[in-house]
Amino acid sequence: MNKSWLNYFNLSDHYERKARFLPAVLSVLPLLPVATTFGVPLLEWGKFLIAGGGLGAIVAVALSHIASVFGNRLQDKLWPDWPHDAPTNRWLHPDEKSVSIQQKQLWYHAIKKLVKIDIQKAVDAGEPDELKATINDAVKALRSRIWKTPEAERAQLHNVDYGFARNLAGLRPVWITFALSSLVGCWYAYIWGNGTILWAIVSTVVAVGALGLAILLPGYVRKKAHYYAESFFAAVIALSASGPQQLTKPDAPASHGPLR
Numbered sequence: 001m002n003k004s005w006l007n008y009f010n011l012s013d014h015y016e017r018k019a020r021f022l023p024a025v026l027s028v029l030p031l032l033p034v035a036t037t038f039g040v041p042l043l044e045w046g047k048f049l050i051a052g053g054g055l056g057a058i059v060a061v062a063l064s065h066i067a068s069v070f071g072n073r074l075q076d077k078l079w080p081d082w083p084h085d086a087p088t089n090r091w092l093h094p095d096e097k098s099v100s101i102q103q104k105q106l107w108y109h110a111i112k113k114l115v116k117i118d119i120q121k122a123v124d125a126g127e128p129d130e131l132k133a134t135i136n137d138a139v140k141a142l143r144s145r146i147w148k149t150p151e152a153e154r155a156q157l158h159n160v161d162y163g164f165a166r167n168l169a170g171l172r173p174v175w176i177t178f179a180l181s182s183l184v185g186c187w188y189a190y191i192w193g194n195g196t197i198l199w200a201i202v203s204t205v206v207a208v209g210a211l212g213l214a215i216l217l218p219g220y221v222r223k224k225a226h227y228y229a230e231s232f233f234a235a236v237i238a239l240s241a242s243g244p245q246q247l248t249k250p251d252a253p254a255s256h257g258p259l260r
Contacts, residue, residue, distance in 0.1 A: 019163025020064035020071075026168060027067075027175040030210060033203040034185035037195045070174070071167035078218060083139070084132050087229035092135045094123050107233055110240035115141035142236055151242065152235040158228040165224045169217035179203075179210035 034040075079085045091099045092107060108119045115138060122134035146152040186203035189195025 015160050016064055019160050020067045021060055023168035023171055024063035024067040027171040030175050030179035030182050030206050033199045034182035037186050037189045037199045067167040067171055070170035074170035075166055083136055087225050088139050088232055089135050110236050111138050113240045114145050146235050146239055151238040155231040155235045158231045162224040162228045165221045169221050172214045176210050176214055179207040183207040
């Protein structure tokens with residue numbers, strides 16, 4: 001793999017590769033049956049992209065950003081008041097019933113210690129807009145504060161998993177369209193052309209699987225967001241309990257997590 005090209009286009013980062021580029025590539029795979037039926041070298045194009053050189057790297061970057069656009073659109077549908085209704089923000093809200101008051105108090109204390117933002121003070125003030133803004137400021141500050149700390153390794157893994165699930169689910173219109181197009185093309189080639197029954201059956205299985213996956217994925221995305229939130233707050237507690245830490249360097253990048 002051409003590291004210089006991938007580094008230049010920011011695809012050497014694990015998040016970029018798995019959470020953005022991989023969903024885009026997987027979205028094209030439903031075309032494989034019809035491409036094989038009509039002799040289109042789809043796999044060769046895939047190898048060209050993965051090689052990461054020249055034009056292939058440019059296309060790979062474009063695909064990764066397209067996946068991110070579709071993923072963000074889905075995110076806005078799942079959490080209409082984003083970021084305030086995202087798990088990491090919502091769990092800190094005093095009205096959230098799925099988290100105990102004692103747990104919130106532990107989080108408030110850890111957050112005040114780490115980023116000097118007092119959520120309890122905002123709760124006591126009783127101003128809803130100020131409270132939402134305070135919680136969001138705290139979460140953003142925490143995201144930078146725990147960036148690449150040993151305590152946040154699990155959160156980073158769940159962050160990537162969430163990004164992959166979100167972007168793959170967001171690309172549903174693309175891969176469902178490709179799957180149905182492949183189904184029609186393969187059966188057309190079998191009935192009226194020189195296509196084989198094998199690829200017609202494969203395209204049918206792929207189309208049915210794609211439709212089923214499209215129904216299940218939004219719930220899976222929500223579950224991954226919850227896993228990220230759990231590991232995020234676990235990292236916050238662990239970091240606050242570990243004593244004084246060096247502040248994150250000013251040029252450290254922000255996380256790609258579900259709070260962006």
